[in-house]
Amino acid sequence: MRRVVVVGASAAGLATAAALRQQGFGGLITMIGDEPHLPYDRPPLSKQFLTGQWDAERLLLRPESDLKAMNLDLRLGVSATAVDRTARTVTLAHGGTVPYDALVIATGVRPRLLPGGHGRGGVHVLRTREDALALRDRLGNGRRLVIIGGGFLGTEVAAAARQRGADVTVVESGAEPLARIIGRAAGRFITGIHRDRGVRILTGLKAETFDTADGAVTGARLDDGRILPADDVLVAVGSVPNTDWLRGSGLDIDDGLLCDAHGRCAPGIHARAMSPAGSTRSSAARFGWSTVRARPNRASPSPATFSPPPPRSPPRPCPTSGPTSTR
8 A cells, every 4th residue: 555545634634644654654645625724623613713812823733844744745725526436536626636545534524504594694604714713703792693503513602702792692492502412401501601601592492594684694583483683693503424525436425424333435445433522423433523633543544454344344324524513
């Protein structure tokens, strides 16, 4: 094996490349990422970066000098659009191809959208550094922010927005924010803290659509008929796997990339699984952020794992890294 291609230049992709080097792989490692930035940490986007406590440099997972020492072929700011398993190539958005002997898919997830608002001014999601900057620039004293979704992302942004002086309302479809993740008792405790800090929390409700004027959001319309006035709306209702680019590859896709217990999707192709906290995916298919960052050797494939696989165990959805939740 001479060349490993890692598609996805975030925590899981970088951990894979680092583990291969640590375990003695001396071949070429190409890492492809659709963002132009060096690999950075996403959880602080909804906290320290959103409040302005951290700058972009502090988000980096590794300093640039470490990446140079790893001797990676970085292809940043370009998306992978297809895999040709016969030719063993990855097609890039600009039309070029990258050959591989082994392929690691770590393209993560993207925010789940709500109909009738995205693309309009003031409607946000939070996945990238640019998303966080766009939202941060809009927050300030008296600005009205409505957050749709009371999971980790929604509640973290609520806390950060209050620190910046915004008027914050969280709309959660469940009985309590975070209840489906940490239980109702803990959810009630967290809710109390947020309310004590001035966050308005509405439960058992869903946003049906957004009101707009002159191309910008003016409010969120709920399923009980009320309208919440808003200068900005953050949609934080979960995520979907970034597997569209794999359509036509012949790989098994079903709410994620189907793989065996070792993360093998096909001969020579692995997926790095890392669901956002609070995902409803089975725990057997989930690797948390701490798995990727704190135990890269255990979580990442070694050169030996790219050998022909043993008989496959029943496949399972293997979400391919990363968060809409920025966790």
